[in-house]
Amino acid sequence: xxVIVGVTGGIAAYKTVQLVRLLVLDGHEVHVIPTDDxxxxxGIPTWEAISRNPVTTSVHDDVAKVRHVALGQAADxxxxxPATANFLAKMAAGLADxxxxxxxxATTAPVVVAPSMHTEMWxxxxxxxxxxxxxxxxxxxxxxxxxxxxxxxxxxGRMTEPDRLHAHLASMLSKRSDLSGTRVVVxxxxxxxxxxxxxxxxxxxxxxxxxxxxxxxxxxxxxxxxVIAHADAGIVESARSHPxxxxxxxxxxxxxxxxxxxxxxxxxxxxxxxxxxxxxxxEASERKLSKEETDGELTLRLVATTDILAQLVRERRPAQTxxxxxxxxxxxxxxxxxxxxxxxxxxxxxxxxxxxVGWNKGFEAPDNTLTFIAGDDAVIGTATGTKRxxxxxxWDAVLDIRPTA
Numbered sequence: 251x252x253v254i255v256g257v258t259g260g261i262a263a264y265k266t267v268q269l270v271r272l273l274v275l276d277g278h279e280v281h282v283i284p285t286d287d288x289x290x291x292x293g294i295p296t297w298e299a300i301s302r303n304p305v306t307t308s309v310h311d312d313v314a315k316v317r318h319v320a321l322g323q324a325a326d327x328x329x330x331x332p333a334t335a336n337f338l339a340k341m342a343a344g345l346a347d348x349x350x351x352x353x354x355x356a357t358t359a360p361v362v363v364a365p366s367m368h369t370e371m372w373x374x375x376x377x378x379x380x381x382x383x384x385x386x387x388x389x390x391x392x393x394x395x396x397x398x399x400x401x402x403x404x405x406x407g408r409m410t411e412p413d414r415l416h417a418h419l420a421s422m423l424s425k426r427s428d429l430s431g432t433r434v435v436v437x438x439x440x441x442x443x444x445x446x447x448x449x450x451x452x453x454x455x456x457x458x459x460x461x462x463x464x465x466x467x468x469x470x471x472x473x474x475x476x477v478i479a480h481a482d483a484g485i486v487e488s489a490r491s492h493p494x495x496x497x498x499x500x501x502x503x504x505x506x507x508x509x510x511x512x513x514x515x516x517x518x519x520x521x522x523x524x525x526x527x528x529x530x531x532x533e534a535s536e537r538k539l540s541k542e543e544t545d546g547e548l549t550l551r552l553v554a555t556t557d558i559l560a561q562l563v564r565e566r567r568p569a570q571t572x573x574x575x576x577x578x579x580x581x582x583x584x585x586x587x588x589x590x591x592x593x594x595x596x597x598x599x600x601x602x603x604x605x606x607v608g609w610n611k612g613f614e615a616p617d618n619t620l621t622f623i624a625g626d627d628a629v630i631g632t633a634t635g636t637k638r639x640x641x642x643x644x645w646d647a648v649l650d651i652r653p654t655a
Contacts, residue, residue: 251423253278254321254357256330256350257297258337259287261400262366262409266331267292269412270300276420281321283307283350285337309349321349322356327423330354332366332409335377341389342380358492360422360469362390364415369405385616385636386458387488388465392418425642428649430471435517436464437510437524437558439479441503445550446535453525457481459575459618459637460523461489466641467519468494475517477509479524503527503555514562514570519648521573522559523603530555563598571652573644574599577607591627600625601647622647 253273257266263284273280282297282305289307297305322328330337330350341363346352354361363384371377372394385391393410410418438460442450457478464476465488474495478486489495498513500506503526514520529552539548559574566572576593580586590604603620619634622644630650633643 251278251326251426252324253280253419253423254325254328254353254359255280255282255301256328256333256354257282257284257288257292258330258332258334258350259285259291260332260334260366260409261291262332263288263291265409265412267296267300269329269331269416270297272412272416273419274300274302278423279303281305283321283353285348285350307349309352319352319356322353322359325353325357325359326426327359327362327419328354328357329362329364329415329419331362331364331415333363335365335367335371335374338363338365338377338380338384342383360390361388362392362419362422364392364410365394365407366409367394367407368399368401368403369407372407382616383484385638386485388462388638390418390422390638391636425470425645427471429467429645432467432472432518433516434464434467434472434474434519434521435477435510435513436460436467436474436521437477437479437506437526438464439481439485440525441479441506441527441555442501443503443527443530443555444534445531446537446539448538451527451529451531451552452480453527455480455525457485458616459641460521461485462637462641463521463523463644464489464495465492466638466645467521468492470645472519475513477506477513477524479506479526503530503558507556507558507561510558510562511565514565515567517570519571519573519652520562521575521644521648522562523575525577526558527555529553557597559597559599569653571601571648572599573601573603573648576602576604578604579607581606587621587623587629590621590623594623594625594627600651601630601644603644620644624651 280301281303282301294305346355395408396406397408439457440453440455442452444450464474468474476497490497498509532551532553594602602623605620618637618640620640622631624630631647633640
């Protein structure tokens with residue numbers, strides 16, 4: 251595999267020498283891209299000797315080979331270790347004033363960052379915001395760890411040790427092609443059912459989990475169609491730019507049903523992660539309803555929307571795997587599982603991914619917890635972490651139950 255190792259200007263840069271060595275010993279083609287500040291900690295001769303490849307920080311070298319984008323385009327994986335607070339801010343803003351910055355903008359490969367900074371910097375609202383933004387774009391954040399820091403401080407901010415970071419990268423690289431040749435349809439976001447031209451019935455889905463599922467599949471080799479209803483600003487951008495993801499935007503439950511149904515015939519796996527409205531207004535008004543006309547009271551007649559998941563199961567083709575999602579407010583763990591099992595049987599899906607949601611849980615949050623229930627009602631996995639980490643766990647569960655060729 252072709253691996254880029256970015257190095258930024260932190261004292262932990264010395265640890266990255268060992269990480270590069272481990273990746274080279276694994277047989278990977280490793281190219282190190284340090285920033286100018288990074289080479290003040292570890293010099294270019296060291297990086298060239300360890301990586302066995304030439305190293306530069308400048309976008310003006312090898313111009314004829316368009317090096318400033320060619321490295322990113324060729325990469326199977328990009329890791330930045332250490333990732334300083336300054337670098338995370340630049341990356342979140344999309345700045346590309348050096349070779350590392352341009353390579354990151356040019357790549358569609360998975361990107362991993364290993365933060366390293368003092369505790370106060372890690373906890374600063376600006377850094378917290380930047381990390382949340384990067385995670386929402388699909389960037390994998392590994393660490394930091396809690397421990398001794400430069401200057402005698404102790405706390406979160408210590409870069410993950412090379413052996414642990416290497417194990418994480420090895421796991422990611424081993425999954426780079428396990429969905430190769432698989433056609434996937436993923437639904438995401440929340441549908442909106444119009445009341446009138448101004449108002450609608452909707453839900454709190456941000457679209458993050460469904461988009462993370464689509465990105466995880468594409469980065470593991472699948473060809474993905476992402477059917478996206480309403481999503482928070484910026485959530486869909488990383489999927490739209492991925493060469494193995496086609497994006498289809500929809501609004502209502504009926505539109506989502508039509509789109510997913512059209513793409514389902516060719517799909518090997520369908521993952522229904524969208525939050526679909528259960529009801530719609532029987533007859534939406536063609537003009538805005540006003541209090542003046544209703545005397546301060548308004549009665550809406552709601553009718554059930556199409557059960558898209560059940561319809562997909564009824565019309566499935568042989569060997570097609572269908573995954574449903576269930577967001578429940580049940581707080582008792584045993585009752586939550588029993589409720590999920592009943593729903594899985596009712597829908598007939600191969601896997602039901604269930605999570606507890608609430609006012610401050612599940613929706614509009616960067617993290618999630620999912621439990622995967624298979625066709626025999628057995629729990630085949632539980633995952634807690636960022637929505638991207640949970641998405642990879644979902645695909646692990648799918649591969650566990652899919653028949654091998």
